[in-house]
Amino acid sequence: MTSRKRERPEFKPQDLPGELPILPLRNSVFFPGAVMPLTIGRAKTIRLIEEATRENSLLGIVTQRAPEIDDPAQDDLYEIGTAARIIKLARTGKDGFNIVVEGISRFRVDEITQEEPFFTARITPLLDEGSGDVEVEALALNLKNTAREVIDMLPEIPVMAKQLLESIQAPGHLADLITANIDATIEEKQDVLEAVHLKIRLKRVLELLSRQFEVMKLSNKINSQVKGEMSKTQREYYLRQQLKAIKEELGDKDDDESGVEELERRLKNAHLPDEAEKAANREFKRMRNMQPSQAEYTVARTYLEWLADLPWSKSSTDNLDLSNAKRQLDDDHYGLDKIKKRIVEYLAVRKLKNDMKGPILCFVGPPGVGKTSLGRSIGDSLGRKFHRISLGGVRDEAEIRGHRRTYIGALPGRIVQGLKKAGTNNPVFLLDEIDKLGHDFRGDPSSALLEVLDPEQNNSFSDHYLDVPFDLSRVLFIATANQLDTIPAPLRDRMEIIELPGYTFEEKMHIAEEHLIPKQVKEHGITGEHIEIPEATVLKIATSYTREAGVRQLEREIAAVCRAVAVDVANTPPVKAGEEKPPFPKVVVDEERLAKMLGPEKFYNEVAERTSVPGVATGLAWTAAGGDLLFIEATRMGGKGSMILTGQLGDVMKESAQAAMSWIRSKATDLGVAKSLDEHFLEKTDLHLHFPAGAIPKDGPSAGVTITTALVSLLTGRCVRHDTAMTGEVTLRGLVLPVGGIKEKVLAAHRGGIKRIIMPARNEKDLIDIPKNVRDEMSFLFAKSVDQVLDWVLEGGYPGKSVATQAAAQA
DSSP states (O other), X not given: OEEEEOOOOOXXXXXXXXXXXXXXXXXXXXXXXXEEEEEEOSHHHHHHHHHHHHHTOOEEEEEBSSTTOSSOOGXXXXXXXXXXXXXXXXXXXXXXXXEEEEEEEEEEEEEEEEOSSSEEEEEEEEOOBOTTOHHHHHHHHHHHHHHHHXXXXXXXXXXXXXXXXXXOOOHHHHHHHHHHHSOOOHHHHHHHHHOOBHHHHHHHHHHHHHHHHHHHHHHHHHHHHHHHHOOHHHHHHHXXXXXXXHHHHHTOOOHHHHHHHHHHHHHHHTTOOHHHHHHHHHHHHHHHTSOTTSHHHHHHHHHHHHHXXXXXXXXXXXXXOHHHXXXXXXXXXXXXHHHHHHHHHHHHHHHHOTXXXXXXXXXXXXXXXXXXXXXXXXXXXXXOOEEEEEOTTOOOTHHHHOOOTTSTTOOOOHHHHHHHHHOSSSOEEEEETGGGOOOBTTBOHHHHHHHHTOTTTGGGEEOTTTOSEEOOTTOXXXXXXXXXXXXXXXXXXXXXXXXXXXXOHHXXXXXXXXXXXXXXXXHTTOOTTTEEOOHHHHHHIIIIIOOOSSSHHHHHHHHHHHHHHHHHHHTSOOOOTTOOOOOOOOEEOOHHHHHHHHOSOSOOOOHHHHTTSTTEEEEEEEETTEEEEEEEEEXXXXXXXXXXXXXXXXXXXXXXXXXXXXXXXXXXHHHTHHHHSOTTTGGGEEEEEEOSOTTSOBOOSTTHHHHHHHHHHHHHTOOBOTTEEEOOEEOTTOBEEOOSOHHHHHHHHHHTTOOEEEEEGGGGGGGGGSOHHHHHHSEEEEESBHHHHHHHHBTTSOHHHHHHHHHHHHO
């Protein structure tokens, strides 16, 4: 690059030539008296500078109306410009110049005389008018004072600027200098350049400078207020912005910014429904305007991440092979035919109708019968994800529907959390222990489940945290419960109830051999070469060491046997180097070895012993743990004809005892009670009925026939058959009414060694649910009246028969 300074001949406005080369100027206005550097790059302008340099001539600088035009025409230029001379020139490369120009005088373009290779024009110099006016001097003084105030507000301006301002005496030059250095638009500066009369020019400049002065005062006031009120959060914001700019300059990606971009991508890929997408976009815009240090930022981001993670459109493909599903269910669980049939039916309909809503099933049965594991097996057979939700002890409605986001630490409810963990919108949800839901001042979870478990409503389930609907209609809900009484009626009505009764001994043996023993052998680090548990031993464990409807305790006892064998295996002496390890002698667990491992028998058949005296009868009861035997004991003593009831009885059972006693009083003569004793015996005797296992609450009408039998046995002195158990409700007329829980009661009798069962005649239809092997091993009697029950169960038959026989003999 070469440069050279040029000589500076003195020019006066009247010395301007009549024609000048015209240099179009973009984005600026050039004033007389000003000095401005210019970079020359356009072809026409380069030719102009070369020509002007060669002839040592002046040039005219005129501002373009539209700066974006690269090759302006005559109409694209203003009419008023500034004549200038080049005071310094430097060539930059082959095609360019850097020049410094000095303004001399205004001029008006009269006519463009040449357009190629550059513009030339005939001009008329413009001289300042009104220089001797007093008002002009006053305006100039006012303008200078305002300029001083502006300079005082800008400490960064050097002292020389103020000195320069004081040295200028000409009003026109003062106005031009100030206009060239203030913040104004091109049009406003051009208006000042075109103002030839000094009064007009000074007024325009004073107006522009005063406006800038007011803006600067207001800006300083705002800055002082902001600095005074700036909080820690705002200071952090500025610092973070600076840190962000530094990282961008260094090429380091901001972790938070990349996380936001990743979140935005996840939201787009989540395929949100329309309503959820609107909520996500609204919250995302709010989050964009926050700083990561704000508490609301974390709340908004957590909410958006939940929306992005939920499986709005992700679903697993159902395995609709019916035979495969049936085979897998059979492999995992023995028996339970009713439930397996229901699942196969669901698959069949699902195969024929793709948009079928998921059923709402409820498995009801005693503990240990496999309700929870069956739910997992159903998920595997369908090829769906499985998720278990434990509802035992849940008392807060927000556990189901979530907390509103206004609360600190708010989260969605367990339903939405389960969907996120499952990763699909059609999993198998197991609502475990639904009968143990509680409620308190925080709400009623069972009421919140009404929407979840209603196929007509759960297609738009709204969690309080998400506040947008989610479709649960494709979810297969399975609830489990031990009893139905504690489940509210509206919730119970929404579920399809499937009962799982207890297992028979034969079923327990199959379950032990196929599932429990292999599982425990593996878990205790031994193999089939170490232990063998024969069928007879399994039966002994089931009958003498457990008394349950399920198999949970049976599994524990088998685990105890395996631990005992594991101790023997672990105590085997180590083999010396080079010697072959001898085989471990297999332990065959017979009854003798079983007694050593598990100790003495925990349960034995006490029916015969308990019923060996009059006044004791064996009944059947239903409990949450399955069926159970119920021994009712009666005794008499002198008194005033009152009846004492003990054993933690409910009101219904107490009323059953009163009804039985009233029936006996009305039949005292027929039963032989009044004849064999005193006419007024019952008025002078207190009767005491006791129901053993007094710590266990008991209620219900089904013990009516048992209570009646025990009282009649006591009053007539006849024993009750020890191999017979009974159930049924009694009326004052001596009718036997039907009761529930027949299957559980029959299985309990079978476990207790009972051979005969008396039940209401109208319960005969319920025998279809009893396993065939149990029906074959037991006999069933169906009673319509108490007379029939007494005839079948008391030794010697119905007492009225002997009374009638004695009366006939006396006659």
